[in-house]
Amino acid sequence: MKPLLDAHYLRLLLDQATGGIERTARRMAAKIDWSDWKPGRQTVLCLARAQFRKDIIELRERTRFNWVTISATKPKKCQEPWVAPQYRDQTYFTQYLDKNMDGRCRHLRAGLEMFGHHFLKAAALVHPIDAVMAGNTDYWQDDAIKLGCRRLGIPFLVLARENYTKPSDARRLMERFLDSKFRFSGTAVAVFAKETRDVMVSSGSFTNSAVSVTGAPRFDRWLEIGKAPQNERIYMTFLSYADPIYLAERNFAECLNVFAEAAKANTNPDLRFIIKVKKPSEVEPIEAALPQIAEYPVQITWDMPLYELLPRSRIVIGYNSLAAAEGFLTDAPVVIPTWGDALREEDESLIYFGNPADAAVADFPRSIEELRELIARGATGQLKPKGTPAERRARFSRHIALPETGTCSTEVQKFVERYVAKA
Secondary structure, three states: OOOOOOHHHHHHHHHHHHOHHHHHHHHHHOOOEOOOOOOOOOEEEEEEOHHHHHHHHHHHHHOOOEEEEEEOHHHHHHHOOOOOHHHOOOOOHHHHHOOOOOOOOHHHHHHHHHHHHHHHHHHHOOOOOOEEEEOOOOOHHHHHHHHHHHHHOOOEEEEOOOOOOOHHHHHHHHHHHHHHOOOOOOOEEEEOOHHHHHHHHHOOOOOHHHEEEOOOHHHHHHHHOOOOOHHHOOEEEEEOOOOHHHOOHHHHHHHHHHHHHHHHHOOOOOOEEEEEOOOHHHHHHHHHHOOOHHHOOEEEEOOOOHHHHHHHEEEEEOOOOHHHHHHHHOOOOEEOOOOHHHOOOHHHOOOOOOOHHHHOOOEOOOOHHHHHHHHHHHHOOOOOOOOOHHHHHHHHHOOOOOOOOOOHHHHHHHHHHHHHHHO
């Protein structure tokens, strides 16, 4: 089948013939942030995204590599003139490029490989690149970089930000891998938990030897945090789950109202009622759930780190999020509302009321009245955490592996060293 001469392919052919691909690659290489580069260290070039950057911060502080970065959106923007929108398909694109598989984009492969090759060559003119690392295994825009790495003998590694410890998420991932016939074309992947590794390997999209469990460096900071004294526990913390992805929009609206009313009734001037979101765009769903939220004495924050907030909290309310599980790394009481649309089956629940190990470390209010009582006890300091420190750590470790000794950053360093040495 001959390739269709669409405008994007014609642009790629023109840029191949006139040096446009190389110029684009060099311009992109000029955007690399080398500010943390130090001599005498090997260098990992990271295709950085919001969540991945949290890991990079810890890796820079705790390992012996240079972690230089370029925004992961740069290669995407650079390639959009060459790849038609209908082909920019995460997971599926790898097979679109492969003439032995789907092959519908095989005519783009040489040009995209040229782009990845010239980008890495231009980067190496500043400092040698020993490995490339991304935060996702299957983004379409990364395939060109993978092809360039293969041509130059540079390991393309992934510290996978996706984590599939909730069975329903694992099932959806498996279905997508199988439907796309995805085969990972990079070198190796580090994942946060054994459950994620099991899903990847059993899908057939990854070889057994290519996937390692390292945990997530972004959680290393927790290993250094001790208990906060009682007089520093000034926060009542509500971790937002307004987004539909958490599967409990109605329950969230009800709990938000209870939390806001408790803040309004509070008479302790030192106590602060905090609603924690991941990013500014998550404020809008909160305002939709409670339009008069601005009238209540609550603070919505996205830039306060959880490792500063949770240890100083008298209560941590959350649902179906890893942030709620982080509460188990502190001695703050963790409360998981469990009624209405938050009453889910176990395979849709990150922390499940019917699991004895979860029930041993968290409170699961089954009504508005129960939640209101727990908040009142938290405000007066009467609510106590459930479970021993070991039990709580074990429940967190189900979702993010924590090494017995050392840090997750150390595990990632060993992972990178293994493949750099092979290269």
